[in-house]
Amino acid sequence: MxxxxxxxxxxxxxxxxxxVGANMIQAAFTGFxxxxxxxxxxxxxxxxxx
Numbered sequence: 001m002x003x004x005x006x007x008x009x010x011x012x013x014x015x016x017x018x019x020v021g022a023n024m025i026q027a028a029f030t031g032f033x034x035x036x037x038x039x040x041x042x043x044x045x046x047x048x049x050x
Contacts, residue, residue: 005013027033040046 002013002016005016023034036046
């Protein structure tokens with residue numbers, strides 16, 4: 001989705017893709033996912049991975 005925004009609005013939307021990719025690599029090595037922490041804190045059940 002950020003590629004569509006980058007083409008139609010601003011190239012800076014590609015930073016969103018880079019940020020998500022970096023978080024995925026970090027979560028693979030450390031086992032900590034910031035989004036899973038946020039979703040758990042608002043009351044959603046955790047998934048199988050974290």
